Each structure stands twice: as C-alpha cells, then as structure tokens.
Amino acid sequence: MRQSHLFTKTRREAPKDEVAKNAELLIRAGYIHKEMAGVYSYLPLGLRTLNKIIGIIREEMDAIGGQEVHLTALQDRKAWEATHRWGDDVVDNWFKTKLKNGQDVGLAFTHEEPLTQLMRDHLRSFRDLPVSVYQFQTKFRNEERAKSGIIRGREFLMKDMYSFDADERAHQEFYEKVKGAYARIFERVGLGDATFLTFASGGSFSRYSHEFQTITDAGEDTIYVDKIKKIAVNKEVLTDEVLKDVGIVRSDLAEKKAVEVGNIFSLGTRFSEALGLNYKDAEGKSKPVIMGSYGIGPGRVMGTIAEIRSDDKGLVWPESVAPFAVHLIALYDESGRVKQTADEAYAALRRKGIEVLYDDRDVSAGEKFSDADLIGIPMRYVLSARTIGQASIESKDRRTGEAGMLPISRIASSL
Amino acid sequence: MRQSHLFTKTRREAPKDEVAKNAELLIRAGYIHKEMAGVYSYLPLGLRTLNKIIGIIREEMDAIGGQEVHLTALQDRKAWEATHRWGDDVVDNWFKTKLKNGQDVGLAFTHEEPLTQLMRDHLRSFRDLPVSVYQFQTKFRNEERAKSGIIRGREFLMKDMYSFDADERAHQEFYEKVKGAYARIFERVGLGDATFLTFASGGSFSRYSHEFQTITDAGEDTIYVDKIKKIAVNKEVLTDEVLKDVGIVRSDLAEKKAVEVGNIFSLGTRFSEALGLNYKDAEGKSKPVIMGSYGIGPGRVMGTIAEIRSDDKGLVWPESVAPFAVHLIALYDESGRVKQTADEAYAALRRKGIEVLYDDRDVSAGEKFSDADLIGIPMRYVLSARTIGQASIESKDRRTGEAGMLPISRIASSL
Numbered sequence: 044m045r046q047s048h049l050f051t052k053t054r055r056e057a058p059k060d061e062v063a064k065n066a067e068l069l070i071r072a073g074y075i076h077k078e079m080a081g082v083y084s085y086l087p088l089g090l091r092t093l094n095k096i097i098g099i100i101r102e103e104m105d106a107i108g109g110q111e112v113h114l115t116a117l118q119d120r121k122a123w124e125a126t127h128r129w130g131d132d133v134v135d136n137w138f139k140t141k142l143k144n145g146q147d148v149g150l151a152f153t154h155e156e157p158l159t160q161l162m163r164d165h166l167r168s169f170r171d172l173p174v175s176v177y178q179f180q181t182k183f184r185n186e187e188r189a190k191s192g193i194i195r196g197r198e199f200l201m202k203d204m205y206s207f208d209a210d211e212r213a214h215q216e217f218y219e220k221v222k223g224a225y226a227r228i229f230e231r232v233g234l235g236d237a238t239f240l241t242f243a244s245g246g247s248f249s250r251y252s253h254e255f256q257t258i259t260d261a262g263e264d265t266i267y268v269d270k271i272k273k274i275a276v277n278k279e280v281l282t283d284e285v286l287k288d289v290g291i292v293r294s295d296l297a298e299k300k301a302v303e304v305g306n307i308f309s310l311g312t313r314f315s316e317a318l319g320l321n322y323k324d325a326e327g328k329s330k331p332v333i334m335g336s337y338g339i340g341p342g343r344v345m346g347t348i349a350e351i352r353s354d355d356k357g358l359v360w361p362e363s364v365a366p367f368a369v370h371l372i373a374l375y376d377e378s379g380r381v382k383q384t385a386d387e388a389y390a391a392l393r394r395k396g397i398e399v400l401y402d403d404r405d406v407s408a409g410e411k412f413s414d415a416d417l418i419g420i421p422m423r424y425v426l427s428a429r430t431i432g433q434a435s436i437e438s439k440d441r442r443t444g445e446a447g448m449l450p451i452s453r454i455a456s457s458l
Numbered sequence: 459m460r461q462s463h464l465f466t467k468t469r470r471e472a473p474k475d476e477v478a479k480n481a482e483l484l485i486r487a488g489y490i491h492k493e494m495a496g497v498y499s500y501l502p503l504g505l506r507t508l509n510k511i512i513g514i515i516r517e518e519m520d521a522i523g524g525q526e527v528h529l530t531a532l533q534d535r536k537a538w539e540a541t542h543r544w545g546d547d548v549v550d551n552w553f554k555t556k557l558k559n560g561q562d563v564g565l566a567f568t569h570e571e572p573l574t575q576l577m578r579d580h581l582r583s584f585r586d587l588p589v590s591v592y593q594f595q596t597k598f599r600n601e602e603r604a605k606s607g608i609i610r611g612r613e614f615l616m617k618d619m620y621s622f623d624a625d626e627r628a629h630q631e632f633y634e635k636v637k638g639a640y641a642r643i644f645e646r647v648g649l650g651d652a653t654f655l656t657f658a659s660g661g662s663f664s665r666y667s668h669e670f671q672t673i674t675d676a677g678e679d680t681i682y683v684d685k686i687k688k689i690a691v692n693k694e695v696l697t698d699e700v701l702k703d704v705g706i707v708r709s710d711l712a713e714k715k716a717v718e719v720g721n722i723f724s725l726g727t728r729f730s731e732a733l734g735l736n737y738k739d740a741e742g743k744s745k746p747v748i749m750g751s752y753g754i755g756p757g758r759v760m761g762t763i764a765e766i767r768s769d770d771k772g773l774v775w776p777e778s779v780a781p782f783a784v785h786l787i788a789l790y791d792e793s794g795r796v797k798q799t800a801d802e803a804y805a806a807l808r809r810k811g812i813e814v815l816y817d818d819r820d821v822s823a824g825e826k827f828s829d830a831d832l833i834g835i836p837m838r839y840v841l842s843a844r845t846i847g848q849a850s851i852e853s854k855d856r857r858t859g860e861a862g863m864l865p866i867s868r869i870a871s872s873l
Contacts, residue, residue: 049525050525052580076579083530111505117613157493165465185558198530
C-alpha cells in the first residue's frame with residue numbers, strides 16, 4: 044500500500060484521557076481510534092494486525108475440528124433467566140436495552156446460553172458428538188472502569204469456542220487439545236516466551252480452570268510463575284494444597300503482573316441441564332451434554348503485544364501479526380531516480396506477494412523514519428540517492444536495529 | 459468438509475413464527491438460527507455463504523481505492539446531538555443503553571457521525587483528499603416489525619462506505635465509480651439480471667439518490683422498471699417531471715415489488731459542517747469536506763438470493779456464493795468399495811482446491827438427495843455401486859437439473 048494513500052496520520056500525543064500504554068501507542072501510530080473509554084475503532088493498520096491475529100486463531104481452531112459460526116449480540120432474557128444470569132446482581136456488567144414492544148434484550152457478554160439453546164436443534168444422539176463450535180464475535184461488557192486500552196474494553200472482539208461431549212473422558216481429551224492449540228497461538232503471535240499456562244479457580248465441575256497469562260506490568264492479574272516448569276498459579280488459588288497438587292514449590296515462584304490472554308474452562312452440565320441440551324446414549328437413555336468454553340480476545344492479544352513488544356520509539360510487531368512485512372521508504376532526490384527505483388522495488392516486492400507499506404510521501408527523511416519507528420513494521424528498506432549510487436538498498440530490522448546493504452536486484456528474493 | 463462432521467441438521471419445518479421464505483429455507487437447511495424476530499445467527503453453511511458475499515464486496519471496494527476500517531457499535535450521544543439525530547422523534551429505530559455512570563450510549567444504526575468525527579484527526583489539507591473508507595459492521599435497528607427474515611433485521615451486518623472529497627466534481631466522479639462497483643457486485647453474486655439501478659429521493663445536496671433494487675415479491679419497495687433501459691424509478695419519486703428528467707416514459711414501465719439491496723447517497727456537507735470536518739484548500743482557506751455514503755447489507759443480499767434463487771425443493775446457490783462448489787454424495791454399499799472410491803474422490807477434489815461437502819453419513823439415499831436439494835450446492839456428484847461399476851460418477855446441476863456420467867478419473871479436472 045502506498046503511504047500517500049493511507050488516510051491515517053501519526054500523531055505526537057494520544058488523547059489526554061488515555062492512560063494505557065497500548066492504546067496510547069496504537070492511537071499515535073494510527074492503528075485505532077478512541078470512541079470513548081473502553082471503546083476503540085480499528086483503522087486500516089489496526090484492522091490488518093487484528094485480522095492477522097484472527098487468522099492465526101482461526102487456523103488453530105479449525106485444526107482441532109472447530110466449526111465457525113456467528114451468533115448475535117441481541118439476546119432474549121429467557122435463556123439467561125434459565126441459568127440465573129439475567130439479574131444485574133449476578134452479572135454486574137450487562138448492557139441491556141428494549142425492543143419497541145417493551146421486551147427486554149441483553150447485549151451478550153458471552154454466548155453459553157444462546158449457543159446451548161441453539162444446539163438443541165442439532166444434537167440428538169451420541170452419534171452427533173463430539174462437536175466444537177467457535178466464533179469471532181463482538182462482546183459488550185459494561186465495565187465500571189475501562190483504563191486498559193484495548194486489553195479490557197466495553198465492546199471488544201472475542202473468539203469463543205464451546206465444546207460438546209458425551210462424557211467426561213471425551214471432554215478432557217478435547218480440553219487438552221485446546222491447551223495445545225492455545226500454546227501454539229501465543230507462540231505464533233509472538234507472546235510465547237512471556238505466556239504461562241496458569242492454574243486458576245475452577246467451578247462446580249472441575250478443580251481448576253486454566254488461563255494463559257502473559258507477563259507485563261500492564262496486567263490486572265497477579266500470578267506466581269515457575270519459569271523452569273513453565274507453569275504458573277493465579278493468586279486467587281495460591282495455597283499450599285494447590286501447590287502440592289500442581290507439583291511446584293513456593294520458593295521457585297516469582298510474583299508477576301500478567302494479562303489473561305486466554306482461558307479454558309470446564310462447564311460440566313451447568314448449561315446443558317439448565318437449558319435442556321440432552322443427547323441419547325447408545326442405550327437410548329437421555330443424558331445432559333458435557334460442555335467446555337475456551338476464550339481468546341484478539342484485541343486483547345494485540346494490546347498485549349503492543350505492551351510488551353514496543354520501545355520508546357514505538358511499536359515493534361512480530362512478523363506474524365505486523366500490518367505489513369516491509370516498510371519501503373523512498374528518500375526522493377530531485378533527479379527522480381530514487382522515485383523510479385522505489386516504484387520498481389515496490390512492484391517487485393508486490394509481485395512476490397510480499398505485503399509492503401511504501402512511504403512515497405513528500406515529507407522529510409526525519410518524519411519518514413520516526414513514523415516508521417512508531418508504526419513498527421519488522422523490516423525497513425530505505426532507498427536514497429546514496430544507496431542507489433551503490434545499486435543497493437539499506438535494510439534495517441526494527442527489533443534488533445541490525446542494518447545492512449542489499450543489492451537492489453535481490454530485494455524481492457531476500458525475504 | 460465431511461457432512462458427518464457438520465453439526466447442523468436439516469429440518470422439515472421452520473419455526474412456527476417464521477413468515478419469510480428466505481429465513482424459512484435457510485433455517486430448514488441449517489444456514490441460520492432464529493434468536494428472535496429480526497435477529498438471526500449464522501451457522502457454518504450460512505457463514506460460508508455470507509463470507510463469500512463479503513469477499514466479493516471487499517474486492518470491489520478495494521478495487522476503487524476503499525480503505526477498510528471497523529468502527530464500534532457503542533456510540534456517545536454527543537456526535538448525534540450535533541447532527542440532530544439523537545432524538546427518538548427524529549430516528550425512530552434507536553437501540554439505546556447506559557454506561558454504569560448513567561451516561562447514554564446508542565447502538566449505531568449507521569456510522570456517518572462517528573466516522574466524520576474520526577476523520578477530523580486525519581484529514582487536514584486538500585492533499586489528504588480524496589479518501590474513501592468502508593467497513594463490514596453490525597448495525598442495530600429497533601424495527602417495530604421484523605418479518606422479512608434476514609432481509610430486514612434488528613441486528614445485521616452492513617458494508618457501509620463513506621467518501622470524502624474536496625469538491626463536488628471529485629465527489630461525482632467517485633459516486634459514478636461506486637455505481638460501477640455495485641453493478642459488478644450484484645452481477646457477481648448472481649443478482650445481476652433482477653437488479654435495477656433505481657432513482658430515489660435525494661436530500662438537500664442532490665436531486666436523487668440511487669438504489670439497487672432486486673425484483674422479488676418479498677420486497678417492501680415498489681419500483682417502476684424500464685427493462686429495456688435497465689433503470690427504474692422508486693414509487694416515492696414517480697412524477698412526470700422525474701420521468702422526463704430521467705428520460706423514460708410511463709408506458710414503458712412495469713410496477714414491481716423489490717428489495718433495496720444497495721444504495722448510494724450524496725451527503726454534501728451535512729455531516730462535515732455539523733461536526734467540523736474541514737480541510738484547507740490550495741489557498742489555505744478552510745472548507746467543509748464533501749461526503750457520500752454507500753451501503754450494502756451482505757445478509758440482505760444473501761436473503762434476496764435465497765428468495766429468487768430457490769425452488770420447491772430448496773435453495774439454488776450461484777457458484778460464486780455457494781458454501782461449497784460440489785456436494786459429493788456416497789451411497790454406500792456393503793462391500794465398502796463405494797466408501798473407498800468416495801474417500802479418494804474427496805481427497806482428489808480437495809487437492810485441487812475445490813470446496814467439497816462430502817456426504818459420508820450413514821443415512822438413506824433419499825435423505826441424502828433431499829438434504830442436498832435443500833442445501834442447494836450448485837453441482838452434485840453421486841457415487842454408488844452402480845456408477846462405480848461403470849468407473850463413473852453421476853453429476854447433476856442443481857439449477858438446470860442437467861445430469862450426466864463422468865469418468866471417475868476425470869472428476870477433479872472437470873471443474
């Protein structure tokens with residue numbers, strides 16, 4: 044994409060009321076726009092990165108057999124009354140509104156209820172199980188405070204997967220598959236090193252749930268990490284009994300702030316019993332379906348990457364989620380030779396299928412470089428009268444700062 | 459995809475309260491699920507078709523230089539007060555809710571206001587223009603009645619594009635480009651023959667707006683069509699003066715019911731003046747930006763296709779939007795030979811990158827055929843002991859009913 048065509052501008056300052064580093068950087072770089080506290084729109088660069096994260100999550104959900112659906116935000120109160128989650132005293136972050144006829148509707152903060160209800164039309168026998176279903180859907184949560192940028196919003200995209208199994212053994216098997224898929228996702232988006240499988244409180248149906256917690260001071264959770272064993276325990280369940288059960292010792296643990304980038308949870312028959320989602324087993328006996336839920340917020344993942352992969356100059360995206368692979372910067376000379384060579388290089392890179400942001404703007408070299416640092420595309424290629432004199436292009440790695448010269452003829456094949 | 463894995467089941471009857479043919483067919487075939495009147499979830503088959511439609515629209519929006527963004531549903535009342543659209547007396551289909559602190563927020567039924575406001579951060583000079591921005595975003599409209607299935611919903615996906623130009627001439631140029639792009643979209647999704655560019659009422663800034671109206675009895679609009687000239691006039695502007703202006707004569711017109719599948723609208727400076735979106739011209743003078751808006755509802759398009767491309771057996775998708783290109787049906791024999799051959803054919807088709815729904819279920823031939831008719835995939839391939847005896851597969855075109863035999867060895871290359 045030509046940067047002269049990109050409508051967003053970088054800016055020196057984020058809005059005064061913005062307190063989260065991730066949102067501050069992403070707003071300044073033109074990735075997102077703040078509509079109100081906890082409500083952010085995605086601009087072209089931001090949407091590209093968000094879609095890369097979504098793409099990685101989708102691949103991993105498909106790989107374990109997930110079927111993609113898209114449920115609605117508007118939800119009838121009835122299903123939520125059946126599970127006792129309609130009341131504002133039980134769920135304190137509902138957004139509710141009304142139809143013209145006065146009927147109450149809620150803006151779904153999660154989708155266990157509607158999906159369980161929906162599945163009654165499709166699951167009947169043990170032969171229809173196992174099933175796992177996922178979606179990328181906007182959730183609405185009426186947070187009292189929303190000060191974490193896109194890490195915790197009032198409106199945000201969520202990948203939520205739900206599993207349906209005939210028995211506990213099958214459920215556990217799938218649960219372990221999701222653990223693996225989630226570990227691969229965080230690895231692929233560049234959060235692997237900082238992310239720990241964390242034991243957290245379970246529910247009526249399992250002793251623990253599992254969180255994937257990424258260490259950063261921007262986090263709202265406190266976890267205790269065993270770096271050698273690569274596991275952690277959430278503060279909420281830190282007892283001697285749990286440590287013994289999990290097989291770690293207190294002296295090996297470091298206290299860390301962390302962001303919960305993913306969670307997996309056994310639901311047992313809580314929703315299937317309340318909403319009547321049953322199946323017939325091989326003997327024709329009706330039994331409630333065993334369920335699990337598995338969440339990742341792609342926007343939260345993006346915000347967490349912005350927190351931990353950035354420096355004082357701006358964002359530093361991993362290749363897998365960068366809006367473009369290459370930032371091609373032309374420092375025009377009066378002869379027009381640089382422009383011509385840069386146009387050719389841009390065309391050559393695109394022919395190779397490489398995603399390029401081409402800074403063809405008529406602004407100073409200083410502005411181009413500082414914008415490039417802020418936007419944080421992993422590889423920068425600079426063409427100027429000087430580099431062209433050497434039939435070369437200057438390359439610079441945004442993360443390591445490593446620079447070098449590359450023959451122009453080899454640009455496209457170098458990546 | 460193996461049909462034994464697909465969790466949705468077809469059904470004989472739609473819910474009793476469903477009155478729209480499109481929703482009735484789509485529910486029975488397992489494409490969508492009704493949450494409440496005017497609120498439908500998309501199941502795997504439905505989401506695949508919706509995504510095909512979205513993909514076609516996106517390609518055409520990108521081709522005319524559109525930049526994709528994603529704005530939020532939750533919107534602060536302030537921007538809407540500035541344009542006098544917050545009041546329920548002015549806009550009668552608002553859904554509104556409140557933050558915990560009591561602040562009113564609206565669920566956007568359109569996005570002129572937030573986008574105009576957002577653009578103030580990015581557009582400054584005539585050099586920044588023209589710009590066109592689009593999104594696929596969920597709209598919420600509190601319709602009194604919602605009886606048209608996914609053609610008119612209370613919650614629905616909308617592709618809305620907005621253009622920003624320095625002057626009227628540049629605006630008109632882009633407006634004409636969108637007309638072309640829209641015509642290509644409706645052609646590509648299989649609605650070309652039935653869809654007419656229709657003159658409708660304009661606003662303060664232009665005499666007409668333009669609608670793309672698809673003729674079907676399911677439509678809520680009445681239009682007058684000149685089939686030879688391939689244009690129409692909406693009933694709301696049918697006067698002798700307009701007919702003369704448009705260059706058609708009353709006697710050539712046929713009255714038709716139609717669905718408005720797209721609309722394009724000149725907004726002039728209505729929003730830029732109210733919200734202060736100005737640019738500096740070449741002389742440094744501040745001027746309001748000229749805007750236009752351009753909408754297509756992908757779900758409405760899908761519903762309209764379901765209305766006009768279906769028969770008494772079910773849906774009949776055009777290839778471009780079908781959830782799969784081929785429905786491979788195996789009628790198993792006891793020897794296991796059909797199963798083996800069908801598995802191989804499935805693998806061969808997939809290697810070629812062909813999207814196949816493979817009916818590997820253990821149900822009767824009759825059930826497989828009637829499900830296939832209902833689901834409406836364009837090409838059906840049937841393998842049975844009989845066809846295998848002739849080293850062949852039976853092909854059948856869902857639309858024309860044309861059938862034939864094809865050597866098994868040539869399956870993958872035949873498409």
